[in-house]
Amino acid sequence: MSAPKPSRWAFVTGAGGDIGGAIADILAARGWGVICADIDGSRAEARAASIRAAGGAAGSVRVDVTDEASVHAAVEAAMALGDVRALVNNAGHAFVPSMKAMDYAGWRRDMALNLDGAFLCIRAFQDHLLAGGGAIVNMGSVNGIGMYGHPAYSAAKAGLMHLTRCLAVEYGPQGVRVNAVAPGTVRTQAWSERVASNPQIFEEVSAYYPLRKVATPADVAAAVAFLVSEEASHITGVILPVDGGISAGIPQLSAAITQER
Ligand SMILES: NC(=O)c1ccc[n+]([C@@H]2O[C@H](COP(=O)([O-])OP(=O)(O)OC[C@H]3O[C@@H](n4cnc5c(N)ncnc54)[C@H](O)[C@@H]3O)[C@@H](O)[C@H]2O)c1
Incomplete structure (x- = not known):
């Protein structure tokens, strides 16, 4: 006997990747139907197939979130699968490491994927979500709060996090909540x-985090699952750091300032 079709579906971009895949898994485990959307259609389908194999409901769609026509086609395909009530704008990547290494094409590339992509997906789902309510979660970053390299990516994430607040206010009266998570290193x-050139990079980076570790994709996915859930029904316009405490401060700096070691 096949499982009943879920009454609500989530559209997760970048679901072929590690954090997006973990988000797809946890939402499916919590009873959401999940549409795994990714520019790599075969990885999106592999994730959807593994969810189905585990007894969940999932479909996949290839989408380039930076291309308006592609987003529209994907959203149409998603609507045919089920009633989308959650949009997780997770697709993203940091391209250019510094301003000195940046040209305009590099700037546009970081902006297009990390800010325009979420705009296009939100715009495409807007009428549907406003008509029946729902939740949006945007994948921010601590890079949108402080400087950890990658200035264009950081500016895009800061823009996405502020767009989150703007839309929480604009959509709130129609029952659509909009929140963001801001992971540190995952x-x-x-x-x-970077791991190939420095296999110790996570250990090196972990030393700066108050919790002395970097996150797993599941750590981030748990926060996203909370924000789309009924438990978060009074929460909107929030940027939730999932960052081992680094946006609160850096232990070595605090110790250097106070000279308490
Ligand atoms: N890994 C980290 O340390 C970290 C930290 C903070 C925030 N984040 C954010 O988390 C999100 C996921 O990152 P990840 O580490 O899981 O990366 P990942 O590379 O594992 O996954 C990213 C996915 O996005 C897809 N993608 C890329 N371009 C796309 C496009 N144009 N359209 C649709 N899909 C596209 C890729 O194919 C990939 O499957 C990103 O937004 C990233 O900025 C990651």
Whole structure:
């Protein structure tokens, strides 16, 4: 006997990746139907297939979130699968590491994926969500709060986090909540080039975090699952750091200032 079709579906961008995949998994485990959306259609489908194999409801769609026509086609396909009541704008990547290394094309590339992409997806789901209520979660970053390299990515994430507040206010009266999470370092494949050149990078970076560790994709996914859930029904316009405490402060700096070691 097949499982009953869920009454509510979540559209998760970047679901072929590590954090997006973990978000898809936890939402499916909590009874959401999940549409795994990614520019890499085969990885999106692999995630959806693994959710189905575990007894959940999932479909996949190929989307380039930086391309308006592609987003519209994907949203149409998603609506045919089920009633989308949660949008998770997770697709993202940091491209150019510094301003000195930046040209305008590099700036646009970081902006397009990390800010425009969420705008296009929100705009495409807007009427549907406003008509029946729902929740949006945007994937921010501590880079949108302080400077940890990648200035264009950081500016895009700061923009996305402020857009979160703007939309919480604009959409709130129609029952759509809009929140963001702001992860610190998360152990994902996005780091593979840097891990290849420095296998100790996570240990090095962990030393600066109050909790002395970096996050797992599941740590971030748990926060997203909370924000789309009924338990968060009175929460909107919030930027939730999932960052081992680094946006609160850096232990070595505090110790250097107070000279208490
Ligand atoms: N890993 C970290 O340390 C970290 C920290 C803070 C925030 N984040 C954010 O978390 C999110 C996920 O990152 P991750 O570490 O899981 O990366 P990841 O590389 O594992 O996943 C990113 C996914 O996005 C997809 N993608 C890329 N361009 C796309 C496009 N144009 N359209 C649709 N999909 C596209 C990729 O194919 C990939 O599957 C990003 O927004 C990232 O900025 C990551």
